[in-house]
Amino acid sequence: MPVIPTLETDRLILRGPSMDDFEPFAAFYASDRAKFVGGPLDKEGSWRMLAMEIGHWMLKGYGRWTVALKDTTEPIGMIGPFCPHGWPEPEIGWDLFNGYEGKGFATEAAVASRDYAYDILGWDTAISLVKYGNDKSAALALRLGAKPDGDFTHDRHGLMQVYRHPAPQELTDGGIEAYS
Amino acid sequence: MPQNIPVIETKRLVLRGPEAEDYPDFKATFTSYRARFMGGPLNAYESWMLYAAEIGHWEIRGYGMWMIHDKITDETYGMAGGWMPAKWPEKELAWVIWPDAAGHGYALEAVDAARRFFYSEREWDTAVSYIDPKNLDSIRLAERLGATKDKTAPTIDGSDAVYRHPSPAELNGTQLAHGIEMEISHYQDPLFKPKGWAID
Numbered sequence: 556m557p558v559i560p561t562l563e564t565d566r567l568i569l570r571g572p573s574m575d576d577f578e579p580f581a582a583f584y585a586s587d588r589a590k591f592v593g594g595p596l597d598k599e600g601s602w603r604m605l606a607m608e609i610g611h612w613m614l615k616g617y618g619r620w621t622v623a624l625k626d627t628t629e630p631i632g633m634i635g636p637f638c639p640h641g642w643p644e645p646e647i648g649w650d651l652f653n654g655y656e657g658k659g660f661a662t663e664a665a666v667a668s669r670d671y672a673y674d675i676l677g678w679d680t681a682i683s684l685v686k687y688g689n690d691k692s693a694a695l696a697l698r699l700g701a702k703p704d705g706d707f708t709h710d711r712h713g714l715m716q717v718y719r720h721p722a723p724q725e726l727t728d729g730g731i732e733a734y735s
Numbered sequence: 736m737p738q739n740i741p742v743i744e745t746k747r748l749v750l751r752g753p754e755a756e757d758y759p760d761f762k763a764t765f766t767s768y769r770a771r772f773m774g775g776p777l778n779a780y781e782s783w784m785l786y787a788a789e790i791g792h793w794e795i796r797g798y799g800m801w802m803i804h805d806k807i808t809d810e811t812y813g814m815a816g817g818w819m820p821a822k823w824p825e826k827e828l829a830w831v832i833w834p835d836a837a838g839h840g841y842a843l844e845a846v847d848a849a850r851r852f853f854y855s856e857r858e859w860d861t862a863v864s865y866i867d868p869k870n871l872d873s874i875r876l877a878e879r880l881g882a883t884k885d886k887t888a889p890t891i892d893g894s895d896a897v898y899r900h901p902s903p904a905e906l907n908g909t910q911l912a913h914g915i916e917m918e919i920s921h922y923q924d925p926l927f928k929p930k931g932w933a934i935d
Contacts, residue, residue: 574795602821603788606795610787614755640783711780 559612560675562620564667567660568628569620569635572608576621576630579652580605586653591689593712608633617676619648622664631655634664636672636681643707646682647672647720649695661695669699673723680722684715693718700726740793741856743801745848746923748841750801750815753789757802760811760833761786769834772870792820798857800829803845812836815845817853817862824889828853828862828900830876840922842876847915850880854903861902863888865895874898879918881911 559571572580581601584594596604612618619635632655637648647669651661672678683701685692693716701718708714740752753761765775765782777785793799800816813832819825828850832842853859864882866873877898885899906912921927 599820599822603784606788606791606820607784608787609791609794610789613790614758614787639780639787641780709780710778 559618559620560671562667562671563625564663566625567631567664567667568623568625569664569667570623571612572605572619572621572633574605576633577602577605579630580633583650583652588653589650591686591692592650607639611637611639617672619650620664620668622660624660631660632664634661635668636676636678641709641711642684643717644680644682645672645678646684647699648683649692656691662698665695665699669720669726673726678723681720683718683720684709684712685718686712686715740799740801741852743848743852744806745844746919747806748812748845748848749804749806749809750845750848751804752793753786753800753802753814757811758783758786761814764813764831764833767834770831772867772873773831788820789814792818798853801845801849803832803841812839812841813845815842816849817859823865823891826853826859826862828864830864830873837872840919843879843915844919844922846876846880847919850900850906854906859903862900864898864900865891866898867894868896879915881906881915 561571562569581598583589584596584601584604585598586595589595593604608619615638617636619633619637621630622632622634623630630652632649632651634649635647636645638645647665649661649665669681672681682704683696684707685696696718700721704717704719706714707717743750762779762782764770765773765777765785766779767776770776789800796817796819798817800814800818802814803812804810805812811833813830813836815830816828818827818829828846830842830846850862853862863885864877866877868874874896881901882898885897888897888899890897901911
């Protein structure tokens with residue numbers, strides 16, 4: 556199986572997901588906050604979801620990382636390139652675990668993920684899918700410079716709004732700072 | 736992180752870890768009526784998520800389900816191996832055979848090989864199979880593998896029957912082991928095709 560790369564940002568480590576992340580992952584997916592991303596799930600559903608996150612890396616060659624705080628190593632979210640069956644195109648996806656909102660962590664990890672998708676995976680565009688009503692996620696997409704680009708209806712997740720990120724050359728021209 | 740998934744060879748089969756190129760075969764079965772005893776039929780999305788989870792299971796548990804390939808043609812016939820997602824009371828020997836590949840004893844040959852592997856290489860001292868009581872083909876396969884209904888063992892959710900496999904000692908040079916070996920060898924011998932046997 557391929558080795559999952561590790562990324563570093565100022566405050567965060569992005570590393571391969573593992574069962575060590577199960578408790579905060581399952582707590583997030585059991586909570587009302589997960590209603591926009593396929594939850595709430597019981598423990599078994601969360602276990603399979605986490606197993607899927609790992610398998611995604613093996614099937615696609617990329618996937619979402621567990622985002623951990625550099626200082627304490629505690630896992631705070633699951634963020635990265637994501638494209639399970641039925642997605643309209645590859646996206647940058649983000650789940651921030653309970654209790655870590657409002658500190659800019661998701662932005663920091665999503666920027667690093669998008670840079671990886673553009674620089675290493677060679678994507679020339681990226682979207683993020685946001686369920687209507689998930690205002691915090693939509694706000695994050697906008698902060699990242701993404702713009703609404705139509706709707707998409709998924710078999711299971713239903714109607715979602717497509718946000719399209721700035722293309723690689725737009726980020727180079729303007730600099731990521733322009734969007735933060 | 737990753738560990739490599741071991742490869743097992745039998746006379747007719749090669750068991751390898753699930754790969755992206757095998758997914759269409761998995762999807763065809765799991766989105767069909769054939770999957771009714773395995774939590775299906777699934778829609779296309781659920782099927783992909785389950786397939787990815789099968790691979791993640793290897794990483795998490797260190798064992799999992801192999802893809803069963805024909806040794807010569809490499810085509811896939813189904814999956815067999817060890818399975819224990821959350822909520823499973825204990826480690827399961829599990830199997831699924833694609834409908835087109837049924838009736839050739841592939842599941843028997845693959846599960847027997849998987850069980851040997853877990854008993855000898857991973858030091859499992861027991862194993863169960865959780866089977867829907869209406870899944871008669873699967874129950875018959877469990878019985879041909881020497882498993883017996885364990886009415887005292889905890890079930891997954893009360894709707895499944897637990898079949899307990901013979902222990903390593905019960906398979907060590909015993910008449911039971913020889914019987915299983917003989918049945919597998921009959922399937923393997925083109926001049927000795929068992930007729931009217933269980934479909935697996």
